Amino acid sequence: MSVESMQAIAAETGGTVTTSKKAVFLNVSREKVPEACAKVAAMPGYYHLSTITALDLGDQIAVLYHFWKGKTFAVVKTLVPKTDARIPSITPAVPAAVFYEAEVKDLMGIFFDGNPYMKGRFVLPDEYPTDAPAPLRREADPAKIRKMLKLE
């Protein structure tokens, strides 16, 4: 895995590459995420999806797909607006992502089109109301959630 191969993928998917101490980031738009992830996973050598992280940046949510390629992390990064939080799922190409996407859906409120676990609750209790903000978003308050779930 090298920066050049990531740049080749960036050229095909219209993204940009940035590097940091231990990771190579591939920034793409959300429609290109399944294609980029499939290409990263298909790079020679063994691929391993470590996890999928979501960060609340205020108006947008950043979603990072962490792939471990044997010496450095190859991270596919995309930005999603909060008001329209949907991303196409990468599960057809990377089946290991099922649970990670389901967790992000529960905790950050992002809908992954094509993931079979999008109905109902995955890690949160069933009583968690659908109109309440997802717990890891900035607008969610743990004290209010505790009252809602009757944990006081």
Place this chain on the structure above:
Amino acid sequence: MSDNAEGAHYTESSAGLMEYSAESAMPFGPVHPSLKEPEYFKLILEGEKIVQVMPRIGYVHRGIERAAQDRTWVKNVYLVERICGICSFSHSLGYTQGVENLTQFEIPKRARYLRTVVHELERIHSHLLWLGLIGHWAGFDTLFMWIWKDREHSLDLLEAITGNRVNKSYSTIGGVRKDLPDGMAEKLKTEAGFIEKRLNYYDGLMKSEETFAIRTKGMGRINQEVTRRLSTVGPLLRCTGIPRDIRVEDPYAAYDEVVPEVMTSNDGDIASLVSIRLNEARDSCRMIKEAVDKMPSGDFKVNIPRAIPAGESMFHVEAPRGELFYYVKSAGGSTPERVKIRTSTMANILTGVEMLKGHTLADVPVVLTGMDPCFGCMDRIAVLDVSKGKEWSIGGEALRRYGIDYYSKRGGNK
């Protein structure tokens, strides 16, 4: 409606909203339980064989990632190590090293060696725990009792070094909390030698005990196709022949100088998991002795200021169960902006589901323990028998006794 032909289809039944198709390789989404109590695993039986498993996680979801944003960097060590009591040091190691990566400080060598020693002691305790539990679930209670008695030696060492048996809080941001007590170095070597001798004995015992072999050989077979597809981690990955270990691929602490040996097997069943974990525990004993011999003198800690510079860092460690991943983001303040934790059990649940398919109910405890789940996972299992149209719950201990009875009737356990 359902039909029991090959590739049966089963929709909208008394089990609630559910779709299931035998050909699909992907698990189906969560089910509204018709039983009043929530279940960890819903097993769908056709005849005697399990055809589909639906896990329901969220029982141990406590909201720790959100709570970590409200606590200071050092206080989070105490929070994060209580995610799991068995691999608690691995959690604190992943977190503290992830935070240290955001700073410019270099951790002193002695601290890295001390972390290695405690990390390997934890691996020994966790593998011995698992080996005892496999014996317990397979009906081999003597093995369980004897192994847990020897496990106490490693816990005594941990208590002497760190002050506590389970939640050690030994790793801190900048190094470790305290140095080795006097005389500990010699004691570590003698005790590691003792544990290694006992492990040799158990190795011979488990290979020669027929009833144990019946319950573990050929059970829970997986292969490289499954592990590649589902990004399995830990011994479950290595039992299919893929030699991946984070300590070797991406050395942290002192693993660049005290190098582990990566244990693999090609069988992919529970018996191979038993031998891999036993070998890893033996290798840990060897590494502890080597680390004590090579340990440099010096500081055990470097002082890092309370406000961690802004940035993001990814760090993973090889916990006893597999890769444990930490992502830490700092905004420059005294509390983290985001801490993302992916435990190794979460990565292996789908593989555990694949392991269960095709087995009977009597094999469930042993095969499920193969993926090294949390204790609570065995607590409550729902069983849906498609051919009979019946649904019922069963607890872990009851399932264990059912398995023992089943095999003793067939001439297995005596």
Place this chain on the structure above:
Amino acid sequence: MGVASFKSGLTAWARKRSIWVFHVNAASCNGCDIEILAALTPKYDAERLGVELVPSPRHADVLLVTGTMNPLMKDRLKTVYDQMPEPRLVVAIGACALGGGVMRDCYNAGHGIDTVIPVDLYIPGCPPNPEGIIYGILKLVTGIPDKPEEARQVVS
């Protein structure tokens, strides 16, 4: 209620020496659970005192609960408690079961189990030592009176 409800005389004498426990993990980190199991293994050996883990709450005298309460576990804990036949005792083990422990302000957990079921004995610690667990259970059980007059002196 609790210890005083145990009958006195021969049954109490027999019950004190044969304590069947059922263990429930209510969103625990498993630290307390492995210390409970360690209490049953040869070094600490609670089994010499008659303690045995049973597969069903219907066979149990004492319920051991670890972990903070999680909404998913609330109903299950109540159901288990209701299934236990009288006389029954409940022991809350570990700081999380007492009042949330280190998780006390988490959004999905963090209150003690005594808000859901009545508790007879609290064993603090994170996790408590197996010696502490055995000490606690013994203290609870030796409080069972041999004669009815002693019931008033019971401390739980």
